[in-house]
Amino acid sequence: MPEIVPSDAVIGATLPGVDLGRRVSSTLLDSIEEALERYGVLVFPDQNLTPRQQVAFSRRLGTLESYEYEDGGLADYPEICQVGNADGRRISFSPNTPDGELEWHSDHIHLPTPARASLLYATQVPSRGGDTYFACMYHAYNALCSTQKAKYEPLTLIHSVTGLRDYLQEHGDYTEESLGVTPGTVYGCFPLIRHHPRTGRAALYFGSHVTIGVQGWPPDETRALVRALTEHSTRLAFQYRHRWRKNDALLWDNRRVLHAGAYYDIDRESRHMFRTTIREDCPVV
Numbered sequence: 001m002p003e004i005v006p007s008d009a010v011i012g013a014t015l016p017g018v019d020l021g022r023r024v025s026s027t028l029l030d031s032i033e034e035a036l037e038r039y040g041v042l043v044f045p046d047q048n049l050t051p052r053q054q055v056a057f058s059r060r061l062g063t064l065e066s067y068e069y070e071d072g073g074l075a076d077y078p079e080i081c082q083v084g085n086a087d088g089r090r091i092s093f094s095p096n097t098p099d100g101e102l103e104w105h106s107d108h109i110h111l112p113t114p115a116r117a118s119l120l121y122a123t124q125v126p127s128r129g130g131d132t133y134f135a136c137m138y139h140a141y142n143a144l145c146s147t148q149k150a151k152y153e154p155l156t157l158i159h160s161v162t163g164l165r166d167y168l169q170e171h172g173d174y175t176e177e178s179l180g181v182t183p184g185t186v187y188g189c190f191p192l193i194r195h196h197p198r199t200g201r202a203a204l205y206f207g208s209h210v211t212i213g214v215q216g217w218p219p220d221e222t223r224a225l226v227r228a229l230t231e232h233s234t235r236l237a238f239q240y241r242h243r244w245r246k247n248d249a250l251l252w253d254n255r256r257v258l259h260a261g262a263y264y265d266i267d268r269e270s271r272h273m274f275r276t277t278i279r280e281d282c283p284v285v
Contacts, residue, residue: 001031011040011136012240018044021053029060037198040257041134041240044249049121051077058119058276065277084271094261102260103167104234105207110159110188115254116280124272125244129264134240134257137203140233152192157206158213159188167209190284196255197282203256204233
């Protein structure tokens, strides 16, 4: 078993001494999978990953998404999406002011097949800002009253990249590359309450901006619901805030956490990260 150091928050743990660049044994991989569900976010500090090594480890976790170069993809490694402002490209999902509204989401929830997990590796980090926030959706669900749980149980939500586009135009640094797909062409429709296939635990599953509808509801009621869900689910008691260090690698479970990027000065600071995204391999129920 690897050493696991839980954070002081309700989610998050650090696994010091694990080298993701080496061949990870099946036993270690099982331990990582178990810890991922238990803690939601795993921090692997002091990595020295090549793109090939990151892809090789990520592929052990499942099928990887591919990205076109214009959408942030890395030449020769389409499984990697570059995030940040390297090479003159600005691919950021953070607000453009220090007090800007955060964009809470689960990766690829806007696609018919969402993301199961994501691995983000930092090669350059800003001197200030650029943190990533995570919120535990197990705790968010458990904190609902019985009336709310009964109301939310039958709901199916509609998610679209158009919601993210609207957020970026108003609050973020917007380019078409920030979106990865043509707005409005695909949708994800999933239950608001989903159950983790590993444990059966219930979690809330939505995004603060990418969620654009509830099946059978008018738009104004959807907006009110999403606002209420966001306020409830992202309270500080449910959060882990990661302050990046160069060569950190973070693996998180999109089935049970939301995340959001914090502001950094994209015109003066450098932030460069490589993300691999593991597709969901079970029905979202």
